[in-house]
Structures are given as C-alpha cells and as structure tokens.
Amino acid sequence: MKKAKILAAALALSMSCTAFAACGGTPSSGSAQNSSGSDADGPVKLTAYISHISDTDNFPMPVLDAIAEQAGVEIEWTVMNMGDWRTQKSVILASGELPDIVFGCAMTDADVSGGSFIDLTPYLDDAPNIQRFLEENPDAMNMAADSEGAIYALPGQPALRPYSGDVLYVNQVWLDELGMDVPTTTEEFFDMLIRFRDEDPNGNGIQDEIGFSGYAGGGGTASILSTAGELGWIFPAFGVVMNHSDTYCMVKDGVPEFQPVTDNYRAAVEYINRLWDENLMDHEFWTLDFNGCAAKYRSDPLTVGVGSGWSIGTNCGDNAQYYTMIEPLEGPNGDKYWNSSDYFYKLNDDRAAISTSCENVEAAVRFLDACYDEYNGLQLAYGSEGVVVGKDDDGNPTFLETPDGYTDDEWSMMNSMGVGAPTWCSEEFEASITGENTNLEKLQADEFYSEWFLEESRMPYITYDNDTLSELSILQTDINEYVLQSLATFITEGVTDESWDAYVKQINAMGLDRLMEIYTEGYNSVA
C-alpha cells in the first residue's frame, strides 16, 4: 500500500512538473525572442488572442497583416471563437497565462481590472490615434478609465453605429387590405391589432393572424426591457424611457430614477397585459428565440402584423418588402419617445488590452494605435480592403458590392472582426463613406427615430471600483431578474393593486435603496 502511494505520488509529481514546465515554457521562450528582437532585426514578434466568428475560415484577414506591417510587428494569432469566448473567458483570464495582446475579445471591467493587464495611460503620448479618440469622445474616455483613472483596456467605437437599436414596423399589405392608416397612438394601435386579428387580412380563411411577435426566450440573460427591446418600444409611449440601460433607470431632472416601480411603468405593463388578454401578442413570446420568431415573420402567407428589431430585413428576410417602418406610438399622456444610448450600440468596452506578461509594450501599443487609424478601423469592423471596402474615384472609403449568396452582414462578419473590433472613426470620416450597405441603411433608420430621442434621460456609462462591482453584481442580478420575472407574470396574469404593492415591497426588500445609492453615486461621478 505504502509503496503504491509513494509510486503514485512520485509519478503524479513528475507528471505535474512536466505539465507546469510545458505551460511555463512556451511564453517565456516567446518573450525571449521579443526582448532580443529589436526593430533592426526585422519585425517584433508578438502573440495575441483575437475574437472571430469562426475558428479559422477567412483567417488571417488581410487587414491585420497590413496593420502589423505598418506597426513593424509580426503577430502570432490565436483565434477565439466569438461564441466560445463568452463561456471560456473566465477560465482563460483566471489562468493568468495570457498572450501579449487580447484583441477584440469581449471583456468586462471586472475582467480587465483583475491585474492581468497593464495600465495604458503612460503610453498614450506615443499613440496619437488612440489619444485623439479618447480626447474627442468624453464617453469613450469615461468608459476606458477606471475609478482611479487607469486604462486597462481600450473601448472600440466602430464606424456606422446607431444611437438606437430598434425599428418598429407594421404590415403594410394588411393595412391596405383593410383600408387603414398607420396607427399613431397606443389606442389606435390596439384597434388596428384587433382588426388584424378578426378580419382575416391575409385572406386564407383561418384566424392565424398574430398581432405582434417577439422573443424573450433563448437563454436566460436576454433582457426584454433594456436591450434590443422586444417590448422596449412600448414603454417610451408611457414615459418610461430606459434607453437600453441595464440599470433600468432614466434620468429625470438630473437624478436617476428606477423605472420598474413607477406608476408610468405600471400603466405600460397594464397596456401590454391588455394586448396579451386579447390575444394580440404572440403567446409564444416567452419561449421563442430569435430564429423561431424570424420564421414567423418570414412565413407565407404573412401571419404577423407588427414587429420590432434591428432592421426589417434581419427579422423578415424576403418578406421585408411588405412591412413599413413607423414612428413611435404616442401614449395616453402624449408621450412619444424612442430609446437611444450614447454608448450601448456605439461603444464597446474593454476591446483591446495588453497583458502584464508582454515584454515589448511599445511595439504592442504601436500595433493598437494603428488599429485606431480610421481607414484601418473601417476594415477591421467590416472587412479588408478589396474584399468588403475600398476607395471610390474621389478617394473616399466605399463599400464594395457583396457577392451573390450572402447578405451584407454575413459577408462582413465572415471577413472582419465585426463591430466588436477595437477601432474608432470620427464623424467626418463616417460621413465620407459611400456605397450601398445595410449598415448605411441602419443609420438612416436611426436618423428617422432621432427626432424622438430623449437625450437628457440617458443613463451614462459608469465605471465602478471593484468592491462596488461585487456588491452590484448580486444586487443587480437579483433585482433585475425579479423585475423581468414579475413583468412576465403581470403581462400574462394582469396587475392588481395587491400584486403591485407586493412587487414594489419585494423590490425594496431586495435592496433597491442601496442599488439606487450606487447608481446615483456613479451618475454623479460622471455627470
């Protein structure tokens, strides 16, 4: 027995030693090359993780090579599948063994403040593009710097990103069939859905018309209130403009106000409950995911009257031609607004960081700075020169034609890092972009809705220190999940005074006061 133990222990020890040696070996041998490899001996060698939609297809991208050449570096890329990264990053970051640069991989403040990455502020003087980006965009600076002013990771602000995430559209064919005008108020909207339901506008003799559909299913974290809101478009009509913020707050007279306990919010929920009870809202709403929902919009004959989403095309595919984008609805108190955010779609936090194990930080900074060159940035976000973007006769950046068989978005995603890329572009540069592309169309829709943005109500992006973050993470998860869970119950079962009071009481008991204290302090530190 003892012998076996010793033998096992010895074997285990020797095996684990080799394992450690192997792990420790690669980076150190790599960094030895780094330190010796000065610019005179050719390009500096760096290692990096990069996030990409697929593992190896269409990789490396020509633009990455071009940028590396401009910066005089050579990078050994390890491709992280965009979907896998989300689930693996905790483990990868916790392992403490990182390449020189983590590039374009989605991280959070908590991830980057763990001490695995260096503070970039001392290097900014040698990075003119990054410096210009941060100086011209207070939001970006605010997002980049932590509570002590250190910058552990750079945000990205790719070209052609909107302020608002959704468009609202109705079935024009059905409106024409029934001889109706586009609804402008919530009550007209309600009446329209009733007629859609009862008068068989698709003419197949079956009552299969769905008023509006959406999806709250597909994973537990999608927030139907705040992000690409499947119900987000209804709330502003009742004066609840949460602007895609996961704080569920809107700023009123310079003070953040938690919306889900207000009377306005209750009025909105009661309205949605009416839609539910009258069977005007898809009863599969809670279990559908995006694909299930999109299938309904793409059906033949048409079965859905109203929808909301990133663009009509993304939801409806070939049926897009039958739908028309409409203005926000006006609520009972004359409220007519649209959710918008300075950062939610435009800025991505923590998109590029240099790890503490990097031995040639200057070279890594040089590379990152080249990524924040505007034309390079456009290519990183949408596709390399000659593949997706190019220059027109006047020398302006332009989108090339997308090959048959792909949508613009698919083609871009395949050939670029997508909009999560660490890049930046100015408004002037953005205005000079020509060509035809869905991203340019999205900006037009954004422009259309901009009339109803309520800018002063936007919660700004707030950076918290570590202790607050860990407190916030529990409070916010508890309260937000409870809000969404109750929203679902209210919509399907209705709101009574008792259930509403119990709900408000419960949220207070869960620590709403403390949560609002954190939000208000954070707001004051930024505003």
Added chain:
Amino acid sequence: MKRTNTHSLSATRRQLKRTKQLWLFVLPAVVMVSIFNYIPMYGVIMAFEDFKPSLGFFGSKWVGLEHFVRFFNSYSSSSTIRNTILLSVESLLWTFPIPIIFALLLNQISHARFKRAVQTVTYMPYFISIVVLVSIVNLFLSPYRGFYGAIVSLLELQDPIEPLTDPAFFRTVYIGSTIWQTTGYQSIIYLAALSGVDPALHEAAKIDGASRWQRVLHIDLPTLMPTISIMFIMACGSIMNVGFEKAYLLQNKLNLNVSEVLQTYVYKVGLINAQYSFSAAINLFSTVINIIMLLVMNRVVKKLSDTSLL
C-alpha cells in the same frame, strides 16, 4: 478484528506482494484521480479570498467567510437552494426507480432480438446533446405547434395548459424529459447485474411452482439489491448538482421562480460578472451538502442492507 500493530503491518506487506499485479492495474486510475481531482483541490481556497487571477492563490487577499455571508444574506439564496433541492429530490424519486423497474421488465422478455431492439431504442436518446433535447422538448410541448399543439388544435381546447411557461410544470417537464433520455442507459447496469443470476435458481423456483412475479420479487430483486444500494448512495451524493445546461435552457421569465437553481444563479452572478470567489463559495457550499448527504445515506443504507460505499 483487533491485531497488534506489527502483525497487521507485515500482513499488509504480504498481501501487497500477493496482489502486486492488481495494484499495477489500479495505478493509472490513482494517478489520474490525484492529478485531476486531488491536486486541483487547493483551488477551493479561492472561496475564502478575494481572488484576483494576477495575484494567484497565494497573493489574493484573505477574506474568510465573507462570500458565504454575502450569499446567505442575498435575497435569492433561500429560493435557489429550495428550488435546487426540490428539483433534485423529485428527480431522484422518479429517475431512480424507473430504470430498475424497466430492467426487471426487460429481463422477463425471452425473445432475444426483441429484447436487444428495445434496449437499443431506449438508450439511444442518451446520446442526444442537452441543447438538442431542449429544442425537441420545446417543439414537442408548444401548445401552438408540434405534437402537443396538434392535440390542442384537434380538441379545440380553450386556454390549454402551457407546460413550457407554467411554473407548475417546470419540474414535470424537466424530470419527464430526463426519464425519457436516461432510463435506457441507466438500466444497462441493472441488466448486467441481472444477467449474473444463476439460471438454476429460476429453474428450481419454477419447479416449486413460483409465479413470474414471485420469481422477480424473490430472486431478481435480491440480486439487484447491492447494486441498487450503491447507485442510491452515489445519487444522494450529488443531490445539490442539478444539470446546469438543462435548467438554464428550459428557463424562461415565466418559470424563473421555480427554475432558478444554484448552478444557474452562480452562472449569472458569478461567471458572467467575473465574481470567481463568490461562485467558488456557492459551489463549495453545495459540495459540502453533497458530502454530508453521501455520508448520511451511506450510514443509513449500511444499517438497512449491509452494503455500503465506504
């Protein structure tokens, strides 16, 4: 049983010599388990510190029981623990006996090809991934489409039961689909044990006029008893572990008050928000419960049937 120390030592040595080859057989397993299960166990200390990856296990700040206190003070702790235990105990009550009954029934079939066919058909679903399984369940049980939807529209039910969103049905759906998926696979081990029954016993019982039922009760079941005990003890040892993927995938806003279990809560609070220490603390808590359950059940079963794991 009492021996002097020297005696027992030399006896052990003698026995070791005799069973040298057997020890060699065990060696790879011992090495594997110690490398992958024991050595990484030092990581649990992160539940007691404010873990920062860059500072490592030995450099991070020691905070003692802070994360545990935070968890038990948080609003969701009691409901998630309750949901976890209810789901798990209810699962055990259903998914544990059914494979045994199934194995006993299957064992009665004398037509060999039919028996094999049934076995294959029933254990097939085990190899479907959870994600696909949940998609199947979603399609199957939607009142608007699929199998259940067809019944609903055929009978023209008003206000049909919605198993996917009604909190009252979450556990039913969860457990029902588990039974469908795992019964065949779980029964393999019992079938193997049953194949060890001496046919002479059955012959003798038949001659004595025992009915089929009596033979199952007095021959097959007693043969299975040790296997059942061990399987039961092991199942009790993972009472706090609910299949994360399945609970998470079957979750929606309407059934959240019963479907939020420890594992999904840890994922939302801990891993998404990078609260590693907090997640480790919750997991350590459920592991401790598991160990306690394992030991208690082991003791109970030992008392009752004289078989035990330890």
